[in-house]
Amino acid sequence: MEFPLEIALNIAGFLVGLAIGLMSLAGYRNTGSPTLLRLSIAFLSISAGFFVIWAAYVADALVLGTGGPAGWVVTLGAGAQAAGYFFIAFSHSIKSFLPRSAHFRGVVPLPLLLTSAVQLEHVFRSLSFIFLAYGAIETALSCIENKSRGAAWVAAGLALLALGEFLGWYSFVFPGSLLYAASMSCKIAGLAALFVPVSRVPLGLARLGR
Amino acid sequence: MAYRTQMRIIGQILETAQENQQDGNGASVTYLIRKANVPHQRLRGLLGTLVSQGLLERSEYAGAQRYKISMSGREFLRAYYSFAGFAESFGLSI
Numbered sequence: 001m002e003f004p005l006e007i008a009l010n011i012a013g014f015l016v017g018l019a020i021g022l023m024s025l026a027g028y029r030n031t032g033s034p035t036l037l038r039l040s041i042a043f044l045s046i047s048a049g050f051f052v053i054w055a056a057y058v059a060d061a062l063v064l065g066t067g068g069p070a071g072w073v074v075t076l077g078a079g080a081q082a083a084g085y086f087f088i089a090f091s092h093s094i095k096s097f098l099p100r101s102a103h104f105r106g107v108v109p110l111p112l113l114l115t116s117a118v119q120l121e122h123v124f125r126s127l128s129f130i131f132l133a134y135g136a137i138e139t140a141l142s143c144i145e146n147k148s149r150g151a152a153w154v155a156a157g158l159a160l161l162a163l164g165e166f167l168g169w170y171s172f173v174f175p176g177s178l179l180y181a182a183s184m185s186c187k188i189a190g191l192a193a194l195f196v197p198v199s200r201v202p203l204g205l206a207r208l209g210r
Numbered sequence: 211m212a213y214r215t216q217m218r219i220i221g222q223i224l225e226t227a228q229e230n231q232q233d234g235n236g237a238s239v240t241y242l243i244r245k246a247n248v249p250h251q252r253l254r255g256l257l258g259t260l261v262s263q264g265l266l267e268r269s270e271y272a273g274a275q276r277y278k279i280s281m282s283g284r285e286f287l288r289a290y291y292s293f294a295g296f297a298e299s300f301g302l303s304i
Contacts, residue, residue: 027293030286033217033304035297091302142301150299197299201292 003057005184009191010054016191017047017084023198035091042087049080071121078124085131088158092138125165132162150197160190217304221290222246223256227266227279228287236269236276 021043027036056069056077064070136158143151164187171180214222226245230237237245243253257277260266265283269276279287290304297304 023296027289027296027304030289031217031293031304033215033293033297035215035217035302035304036293039297039300039302088300091300139301142298146298148298150295151301154299154301197296201296 002180003061005181006057007054009184009187010050010057012188012191013050013081014047014054016195017043017045017050019195020198021047023201038087038091042084042091044084045080045087046084049077049082049084052077052080075121075124078121078128082124082128082131085128085135089131089135089138092135125168129162129165129169132158132165136162150200153193153196157190157193157196160186160193162190164190215303217290219246219248220256220260221287221294223248223253223260224265224279224283224287224290227277228284235271236267236278238274238276242277 021040024036024040024043027033028040053069053074056073060066060069136155139151139158140155142148143155164183164185167179167183167186171177171183223242223246226242227237230241230245239250239253239257242248242257243250246253248256257266257268260283261268261277263282264280265286267278267280269278294304
């Protein structure tokens with residue numbers, strides 16, 4: 001059951017991320033807004049992350065035949081997704097997140113160098129969960145403040161993705177249970193919810209290069 | 211007052227220039243300062259940029275400078291509204 005669910009999730013993630021990323025990029029090209037630039041980096045990075053994992057599964061199934069995707073490729077994909085979720089979460093307060101001192105900023109990535117490749121994937125997935133939960137809360141607060149229906153969809157989407165990551169942890173503890181399928185379903189539903197605001201922007205405005 | 215981004219201020223200036231088209235002479239600097247709530251010095255700089263980018267048109271009326279929104283300015287404003295709504299969906303402002 002793992003292979004079809006992984007393929008469905010990663011294709012959905014790649015397409016939704018690409019659509020939102022390109023729409024944000026069109027918005028940046030039209031208005032020059034740095035917020036939309038950050039959003040486009042976030043979603044293009046998420047899209048690339050899903051694509052890398054999808055490619056790893058397909059390469060393994062069609063060419064390598066080792067019984068599973070290469071660990072380092074999955075880590076790379078998870079890292080790209082975590083970077084994307086970072087940009088979404090901290091678009092809300094990106095200026096205040098990193099320490100002001102250049103010395104402290106220099107040591108921020110150090111903990112990542114102290115872990116093995118396998119641990120690194122779990123570190124990225126844990127970070128993704130934190131960023132997604134933070135982004136969902138911030139977007140939900142904005143939704144309450146502005147009464148925006150689009151923000152409700154995005155908050156629900158980010159919350160479902162966070163729940164999917166959370167259930168994904170438990171599926172490691174209880175392998176073979178329904179938790180894995182539930183985790184994948186939550187993530188796919190979350191991606192679908194994220195796509196709703198993009199579908200409302202008139203396509204005529206999404207012209208690039210203006 | 212909540213913090214406004216540069217993009218939001220530009221949007222408000224263009225919005226004010228668009229609303230003030232009834233008499234066909236454009237908006238005066240004083241009117242723009244009052245409506246868009248921007249200090250004179252900063253507004254001067256922004257108006258210069260918007261005129262050079264072709265989003266506003268400068269004209270003279272009764273010895274004073276007036277500003278009218280151009281066709282490109284209207285298009286920009288339409289895109290601004292759409293993408294502001296898009297960013298708002300993510301809890302952000304452009």
